[in-house]
Amino acid sequence: MRSLSQRSLLAGGVCLALLYGPAARGEEVPKEYHETIKKGLDWLARNQFKDGHWEGVNGQYAVSMTALGGMGLLCEGSPIREGRYRDNIRRAVNWLMDRVQPNGLIGNPTSQSEGGRYMYGHGFGLLFLACVVGEEENAKRRERLVQLLEKACKYSLDAQTNRGGWGYVSAKDGSNFDEGSVTITQVQGLRAARNAGVIVPNEVIKQAQKYLNDSTNDQGGVQYSLAFGGGRGDGRPALTAAAICCGFSFGDYNGELVKKWLKYCQNTLSIPGDGRRMGHDEYTHYYYAQVIYVLGDDRFKKLFPDARSDELLTWSRYRKAVFDEFKRTQAADGSWSHDSWTARMVGPVYVTACYLTVLQLDKAALPIYQR
Numbered sequence: 567m568r569s570l571s572q573r574s575l576l577a578g579g580v581c582l583a584l585l586y587g588p589a590a591r592g593e594e595v596p597k598e599y600h601e602t603i604k605k606g607l608d609w610l611a612r613n614q615f616k617d618g619h620w621e622g623v624n625g626q627y628a629v630s631m632t633a634l635g636g637m638g639l640l641c642e643g644s645p646i647r648e649g650r651y652r653d654n655i656r657r658a659v660n661w662l663m664d665r666v667q668p669n670g671l672i673g674n675p676t677s678q679s680e681g682g683r684y685m686y687g688h689g690f691g692l693l694f695l696a697c698v699v700g701e702e703e704n705a706k707r708r709e710r711l712v713q714l715l716e717k718a719c720k721y722s723l724d725a726q727t728n729r730g731g732w733g734y735v736s737a738k739d740g741s742n743f744d745e746g747s748v749t750i751t752q753v754q755g756l757r758a759a760r761n762a763g764v765i766v767p768n769e770v771i772k773q774a775q776k777y778l779n780d781s782t783n784d785q786g787g788v789q790y791s792l793a794f795g796g797g798r799g800d801g802r803p804a805l806t807a808a809a810i811c812c813g814f815s816f817g818d819y820n821g822e823l824v825k826k827w828l829k830y831c832q833n834t835l836s837i838p839g840d841g842r843r844m845g846h847d848e849y850t851h852y853y854y855a856q857v858i859y860v861l862g863d864d865r866f867k868k869l870f871p872d873a874r875s876d877e878l879l880t881w882s883r884y885r886k887a888v889f890d891e892f893k894r895t896q897a898a899d900g901s902w903s904h905d906s907w908t909a910r911m912v913g914p915v916y917v918t919a920c921y922l923t924v925l926q927l928d929k930a931a932l933p934i935y936q937r
Contacts, residue, residue, distance in 0.1 A: 576723050593928045595884075602893045606922045607642055609900030610635050611654045613915065618657030621679075623913040629665060629673040629680055629687030631915045632658050633694040638922035640694070643931035646701045659698055659711075662691050666714045670721030673756040675735070683734040685725060689751025692718045696758035697932050699862040715764050722752050730773030731790050745791040748780060749774060750812055750853070757815040758934045770927070775816055778809050779823055779836075780872060786830030803834040814860055814933075820869055828857075828869070837887045844934060848920045851888060855924040858884045860937050892921050 595603065614620055620631040635657040639651040672691035673684045696715055702708035725736035731744030732752045744788050753774050760766045781788045786847055787801010788809045794894050796925050806827050813824040835854060866879040896902055902921050903914040923935075930936045 590851075593926045593930075595926065596889070599889050599893060599925060602889075602896055603642075603922065603925050605641060605896065605900030605920055606902070606925070607651065607900075609919060610638055610915070610922065611651055613901075614654055614657065616657075618654075618659075618661035618679070618920075620658075620915045621795040622912060622916060623757075626679045627687065627912060627916075628684070629662065629684070629914075630690045631919070632661055633687065634919035634923075635915055636662075636679030636694045637690075637932075638926075639698070640927035641923050641929060641931050641935070642698055643926070643929045646698060648808035655698065659695065663711065663714060665691075666718065670714075670719075671736075671887075672718055672721075683748075685732055685734055685736065685748045688718065688721065688725075689732075689748065689755040692722065692755030692759045693934070694752070695819040696762045696764070697934060699762050707765065712764070715759055715762065719756060719759050719764055719766055721746060721915070722756060723767065724772060726773060730775075730777035731792065743791070744777070745794055746778075746788050746802065747849070749777060750805070750808040753812045753815055754934065761933045767831055771816065774812070778812060782807075782809075782823065782826065786826035787834070787853065788827070801830060801834075803831060804853070805910075807831050807835065807850055807857060810857045811846040811853050819865070820861070824870055828866070828879070830859075832877070837884065848917045851924060852920040855884070855888065855927060856935060859935070860935060879901060889925060892925060 577743045610620075614635065618632070619628050620635040621628040622631050636655055637793075639655050642649065642651060642653070644650055646655050647654075662672060665674060666675070671684065671688055672678050672695070673687040675681050675684050679682075679905075692715070695711065695718070699708060699711050699715060702847060704710055721736075722732070725738075726732055727737040727742045727744040729742075729744055731746070731749040733740040733743040733745055733748055738746070753771075756766045756770070777792065778788060781792055783799065783801050785801055787803065787805070788805040789799035790802055792803070810824060810831070813819075813821065813827065818824050829855060831854065835850065858879055861879060863880040863882050867873060870877075892902070895904075900918075901914040902917040904917055927935055
């Protein structure tokens with residue numbers, strides 16, 4: 567019988583085919599946004615530190631920023647071996663690999679810049695590393711990367727709370743506290759690892775599903791934390807949009823809970839350019855765009871056959887509004903920054919990486935973002 571690492575390495579070869587074979591290719595991004603994307607990608611590449619990392623304001627959240635920055639470059643779609651940003655991606659991978667702790671945590675819990683919220687970095691780091699493992703040509707290096715992913719997945723499993731969610735730190739370090747946004751990063755990271763062939767027990771996924779179900783109030787909104795009300799708290803539009811991504815990651819594309827979340831988001835979320843702002847615009851549309859991309863131009867109608875034409879959520883309509891706004895608000899140097907609380911606290915690397923991911927969804931370069 568093959569070892570777990572051997573099975574994972576074989577699956578990594580499958581992941582390589584998925585990542586860069588013809589079946590993984592999507593549609594062409596509309597030409598009017600090509601220069602916007604190129605400027606953003608070049609800004610990210612220029613603002614990467616020589617050792618491979620990116621960071622937020624005052625050096626904060628380096629693990630999360632490095633993973634998100636790497637994902638923004640990966641979405642460009644060029645193979646790591648020969649693509650325009652191969653060196654940037656390679657250095658980001660090296661930097662994150664060097665920060666995997668013996669227990670599997672991606673990051674440093676004693677670091678002042680990460681310590682209080684290290685599970686964010688762990689989740690995003692797991693997502694990024696899982697998306698590159700299949701492209702690694704060096705057998706020994708890929709084996710090490712697979713082993714690190716296995717350890718990182720086990721750390722996520724061990725850090726899960728008894729309610730099925732995750733918090734800013736592990737369940738042990740955080741007295742079993744959990745909340746929605748970190749839970750979503752872990753689910754996507756684990757799904758990407760599973761895509762790459764790393765074994766993720768079904769039970770951890772079932773518990774996460776239960777957590778998000780229990781977090782949903784009567785209106786269909788996902789509340790901040792089960793520690794505050796158990797499904798009776800105020801719904802958060804941003805968390806609800808992200809929860810739909812998790813539903814899709816669970817393989818649920820038309821269940822009643824997903825439909826409930828969709829209707830809640832449709833009733834509460836604004837679209838960039840309509841004059842309204844939310845407190846977490848970047849985060850919200852990072853996930854909401856993934857949702858509507860998967861829906862395409864016909865799935866929402868199939869889910870809600872009685873919806874009027876002006877009620878339909880379609881990718882083409884959403885893309886036009888959102889991409890035009892992104893193009894309008896891009897700085898001359900290629901970056902984005904906003905006056906939202908999140909953007910001020912984290913900085914332009916975060917906003918730019920999120921927006922580049924959205925702008926490049928049509929390329930379908932990564933299995934985690936494909937329809």
